[in-house]
Amino acid sequence: MDILKNKGTLLLLGNEAVVRGALESGVNVATTYPGTPASEIGDTFSKIAKKADIYFEYSVNEKVAAEVAIGASVSGLRSIVSMKHVGLNVASDALATIAYSGVRGALVIAVADDPSCYSSQNEQDSRYYALLMNLPMLEPSTSQEAKDMTKAAFKLSEKLELPVFLRLSTRVSHVRENVKLGKIMKNNRKGCFEKNPMRFVNVPAGARIGHKRLLSQMEKAKDISEKSNLNQIVKIGKKPKIGIITSGVSYTYTMEAVKKLGIDASILKLGIVHPLPEKMCEDFINSFKKIVVVEELEPYLEKQIKALGAKNVHGKTTNDFPRTFEYTPDIVFNSMAKILGKKTVKTSEKLNAPSRPPVLCPGCSHRATFYAAKIASKDKAIYSTDIGCYALGVQLPLATADLLMCMGGGVGAAGGISKATKQKVIAFIGDSTFFHAGIPALINAVYNNHKFVYTILDNRTTAMTGHQPHPGTGITGMGNIAPNIKIEDIVRGIGVKFIEILDPYNVKKTISAFRRALEYDGVSVLIARHPCTLLELRKGKKKPYQVNQSKCKECRICIDRFGCPALYVDNKIHINPLLCVGCGVCAQICPAKAIGVKK
DSSP states (O other), X not given: OOTXXXXXXXXXXXXHHHHHHHHHTTOOEEEEOOOTTSHHHHHHHHHHHHHHTOEEEEOSSHHHHHHHHHHHHHTTOOEEEEEEHHHHHHHHHHHHHHHHHOOSSOEEEEEEEOTTOSSSSOOOOTHHHHHHHTOOEEOOSSHHXXXXXXXXXXXXXXXXXXXXXEXXXXXXXXXXXXXXXXXXXXXXXXXXXXOOHHHHOOSHHHHHHHHHHHHHHHHHHHHHHHHOTTEEEEEESSSOOEEEEEOTHHHHHHHHHHHHHTOOEEEEEESEEESOOHHHHHHHHTTXXXXXXXXXXXXXXXXXXXXXXXOSEESTTTTSSXXXXXXXXXXXXXXXXXXXXXXXXXXXXXXXXXXXXXOOOTTOHHHHHHHHHHHHHTTOSEEEOOSSGGGGGGSTTTOOOSBOOSTTHHHHHHHHHHHHOSSOEEEEEEHHHIIIIIHHHHHHHHHTTOOSEEEEEEOSSBTTTTXXXXXXXXXXXXXXXXXXXXXXXXXXXXXXXXXXXXXXXXXXXXXHHHHHHHHSSSOEEEEEEOOOHXXXXXXXOOOOEEEOTTTOOOOOHIXXXXXXXXXXXXXXXXXXXXXXXXXXXXXXXXXXXOEEEOO
């Protein structure tokens, strides 16, 4: 795939289409912190940034990513920042205020929601951020629209001098579709920050002026929304008797349902979900006795449609559509069928395949760390964990996750638990998450004399989202050599007195380190450092291990306490040589010494 080609069509993910739309808009700067389902936006920029002559970076977190993009934008450059929905929580502080100041070059905020929590801790609806910050938001339904609406977002942002949201969802981000390409715009702008303190310095006097300015610009946005072809009415049949209002991926399900039901309907497809084209909506709802609102997650559109005076509205608040999880064509079809008094259909049968919950990879050093923590604490500790591969510690037999909230939240909460109880507390945080949100919590723990074990699981990458670099890897998102910021230097600089660096593959030493850390009177830091096994496999696979059946006592410690996926039971305990990476940890925990390198 050559996303930089100038004409024709390309089979693109929705996320890749966003990148193409930005390129066709003459983007100068792109920033992100990786997070599914938005990761491919940043990953694609990372691959093509040098060739496309744009600046790209993986920032340490979404707030910083937004601030870098804002800095470029107020300097006159066209910028885009991408993140997942919970990342918008992190970035919201900066974005809520720059809404008052506005921007000079365009600023597009691409945010991907995750209905059904496929890879997230919640399924919040980002449309409410557009309402809260009073900024425009566009919502595509397909990959083609993702590209086209990205271009529209850049134009709208530059016209209004406001940041503009582009709201995606998991299905739009990850759908593949042939996308018709436009011409890539070469933008040779040179950034220049022109001083204007009353606009860009948000002390109270400036902020009051900025708020009025924002309201004035959003009135212009309303006029644009009324006239925009991004909002359109699609008629199915000759005499529509029902009006349907929808947006995003729900539009594609709605079209399918209407055709299967064989009804005449008029569909108001909203590409601009904030500000709504109120007159267009009012004219539409007044044309029908029955209105159906089809939207995933919260009843965002439904409540606004009702506020415009719509009667007989069917949606989430009337329990005609589910309030939680993503929609499917069957869900939309059956919900509409019930509203219309038609027969429902049996939902598509799922293959009766055995369930396979996500687990840590064979050879993952986190498993060895978790095992050591449980042995050292006699499994009596409270495990406060964080966002990353290591959240999979919640699965049996490891069971090393008692609390999980957000990035950095596990170590902050560990301090609270340590003050509230006399229980031993072990916090887990990854290396990328440490840079993202773990440093303030560690400063707080030292400052307030919290007592817990702060465990940094350093696998030398941002693993779960696709092995993106971070400040500790010595390389940037554009592939340039960068300073390798050492975690231990930061920890020492904060004032931590107890710090040990260990290799989790050495189980005995890791257990001993946890025992010492648990007894320390204060915050103790363990850095469990071993490269991600997937990265090590790229260098070549080590010899796999095997079970010596004549020595095996079938105590099942390797199965019931450690649980590496390469281990399995088929009458006796075996190791799958295709999965085994040769880490040797299972051999260390076997009391019968029945596991060794396969000869």
